[in-house]
Amino acid sequence: AQSVTQPDIHITVSEGASLELRCNYSYGATPYLFWYVQSPGQGLQLLLKYFSGDTLVQGIKGFEAEFKRSQSSFNLRKPSVHWSDAAEYFCAVGDRVGNQFYFGTGTSLTVIP
Amino acid sequence: DTAVSQTPKYLVTQMGNDKSIKCEQNLGHDTMYWYKQDSKKFLKIMFSYNNKELIINETVPNRFSPKSPDKAHLNLHINSLELGDSAVYFCASSQEFPAGGRVTQYFGPGTRLLVL
Numbered sequence: 001a002q003s004v005t006q007p008d009i010h011i012t013v014s015e016g017a018s019l020e021l022r023c024n025y026s027y028g029a030t031p032y033l034f035w036y037v038q039s040p041g042q043g044l045q046l047l048l049k050y051f052s053g054d055t056l057v058q059g060i061k062g063f064e065a066e067f068k069r070s071q072s073s074f075n076l077r078k079p080s081v082h083w084s085d086a087a088e089y090f091c092a093v094g095d096r097v098g099n100q101f102y103f104g105t106g107t108s109l110t111v112i113p
Numbered sequence: 114d115t116a117v118s119q120t121p122k123y124l125v126t127q128m129g130n131d132k133s134i135k136c137e138q139n140l141g142h143d144t145m146y147w148y149k150q151d152s153k154k155f156l157k158i159m160f161s162y163n164n165k166e167l168i169i170n171e172t173v174p175n176r177f178s179p180k181s182p183d184k185a186h187l188n189l190h191i192n193s194l195e196l197g198d199s200a201v202y203f204c205a206s207s208q209e210f211p212a213g214g215r216v217t218q219y220f221g222p223g224t225r226l227l228v229l
Contacts, residue, residue: 032215043117043203043220044156051215088154094215100169101218103156 002027004093006104013081014112021076021107023091032094033074035065038106039087047089050074061085086111116140117221119204125227126194134189134224136204144168145187146218147179148203156203162187194228201225 003026013019025031032051036044048059055067065076074091091104117138126132138145146169147159160179161169167179176192191198201223207216 034217036220041222043222044205044218045220046217049217090156096215101158106154106156108154 002031002093002095002100002102004091004102004104006089006091006107008107009105010108010110012110012112015083016080019076019078019081019085019109021089021091021109023074023076023104025072025074025091025093027072027093027095029096030067030069031096033065033067034092034094035059035063035074035076036090036092036103037061037087038090044090047076081109081111083111083113085109117204117206117219119202119221119224121224122222123225123227125229127229128194128196130194131190131192132194132226133191134202134204134226136187136189136221138185138204138206138219138221140206140208140219142206142208142219143184144207144209144216145181145184146205146207147187147189148205148220149173150201150203150223152200160187160189196228199226199228 005024034049035047038044047063048057050057050067058064063078088106090106093102120135144163146161150156159173162181165181178190181187203223204221205218207218
């Protein structure tokens with residue numbers, strides 16, 4: 001069965017520091033991959049997605065993610081975190097066959113001054 | 114303009130009651146979804162409608178019944194509410210049917226349901 005794992009439940013970084021959020025998936029082929037962000041009290045907003053091609057994808061708000069097939073990973077990165085980046089981040093997998101979506105359990109990001 | 118809107122934003126009710134959550138999208142999308150996010154933030158799809166037709170119907174109690182009067186609306190009706198139904202319910206839409214999961218979904222702000 002397909003699954004998405006976000007190993008870090010909660011991460012705290014200082015403003016201006018770099019960030020990497022981990023995402024691993026279990027899937028028989030290369031899935032479609034997404035990162036969403038959920039600000040407090042808000043719905044989910046798409047940060048970026050990977051369907052095919054260049055394995056390094058750029059998203060909104062200065063985020064990028066790299067698909068690594070050998071590691072079944074799709075980690076999210078940002079070189080310099082801003083206080084407004086504090087939110088919940090969800091990795092998601094789109095099933096190429098079953099038309100389904102699977103979300104990870106999220107990583108909560110706290111940014112300290 | 115709000116792309117995907119839900120009402121109400123908060124819903125507090127007693128066990129056994131029947132309640133509805135409404136969702137509307139003004140993006141002209143063909144597909145709409147309902148997700149449930151539990152207290153651990155786990156997000157799971159419940160239903161998906163494409164052009165008013167039910168496409169995905171995950172294993173949810175039949176107390177939950179989605180209704181799509183038109184492409185722009187997907188309402189969720191819940192009968193005989195139980196404590197375990199307390200969660201945040203998100204509506205979402207996408208431009209096309211998720212053929213192979215290759216779609217971008219746009220989410221509403223969520224409805225926080227608390228069953229007492």
